[in-house]
Amino acid sequence: MKNNRLALITLSVVISILSSTLFPSPSWAQRVMGKIQQTGVLRYAMRKDAVPFGFSNPGTNEWNGYCLDFARTVRDRLSRRLGREIKTEYVQSTAETRRDLVSNGAVDIECGPNTIKFGDYQVDYSIPFFVTGTQFLVIRDNQSQVNPFYSNMQGLKIGVVAGTLTERFLGYRYPAAEARAFRTTVGGEYQDARLQAMNALKKGEINAIAGDGILLRGELSWQNEPNNFAIVPELPLTCDYYGMLLPKGDYQWQEFVNSVLLSSEHDRVLVEYFGSNARYEYAQPRNFCGATSQ
Known part of the structure; x- marks a missing residue:
């Protein structure tokens, strides 16, 4: 587990350096923690069509899934960090709108099956929390x-x-x-x-x-x-790491979200939805990703 976490942190640093070097961030993107401190509101986007990450219950249209529980974990840790009650404002995202919601400042974070792309000019990513293909x-x-x-x-x-x-x-x-x-x-x-x-x-x-x-x-x-x-086929054709979508260049917010992903509270959420080998879809992501490239 320690080696996995070190690898995640290293990958996050590489992503941040490449993104900040190639695509400078707008000034408004530095204010997420400050805005949440002032308003007491976390603006959180998630999907309704991406089981098990975000989906709506049949008949009720209520949100469910990993991303809902992760939102609660983020909210609780924000409350402790900022010393005030935090409420969550949920916004529905789709495969076509998710990145725009983050880049235009409509939400503070988008949780879902978002493959991390190096050098993304529009958004930043958290450390990986899942791998599939x-x-x-x-x-x-x-x-x-x-x-x-x-x-x-x-x-x-x-x-x-x-x-x-x-x-x-x-x-x-x-x-x-x-x-x-x-x-x-x-x-x-x-x-x-x-x-x-x-x-x-x-x-x-x-x-x-x-x-x-x-x-x-x-x-x-x-x-x-x-x-x-x-x-x-039995093993996927690609190796795709998922990360949270975050505003460009807000490294304080990125660091906070990463700390939540590395927390024991988040580990419990992963276990609930994906089982005991829960940090990734497969217990050994290195072996899994190696198999996809053979």
Whole structure:
């Protein structure tokens, strides 16, 4: 665990140095802790379409998931740090809006399946809190149609959530496939992109759904007959570390969020949602990431 934490801190420092050098930060981004001290409000964005990180309960539309519990952990530690009561104002984010919400100052943090990108000009990231990678969700009886290692996927229709790195990955790894992007905003109204893709898969309109393995398994958890589906390949094709989205250049706030991620309170949240080997999706992320590159 100590080695894992040291690696996370080192990666965070590298990300911060590269980001600050390549993309100088706007002056307003330095004020998150001060604004929270003055207002007593933490502005927190999370998803409603990303099981198990952020999702809404059927019938109630209430938020649930890892990110909700992490928000409570951040709030409680802020209260102790600032010596005052802190309330949380929740804002819904999507794959298409998440980075803009942070970069334009609408929220202080966005929690979700956000792959860390080095040299991001728009936002900063926390240290990683999870690792996963691209896989395909298919109908089990049609599993032989989708062979990501020995086929260029020519002629296959692959569903993907618009505005994600997976969409970009499909474009350069499988250019012969027909990618169908599902959007979270249709006609100005929110739509569950993964639910749209799942319905299309069931109807035979697409051959597979590409996405992060953890999110594909989360989507399966909602299905009445999950055994009718399969996720391939066994190990993901990419190695993607998730981090919290943070305002550009606010290093005091970044340091605070990182301290929460390294806390025992956060470890308990991880265990609740992801099991005893909970700091990452796989117990040995180094081995997991090495396998994806072979």
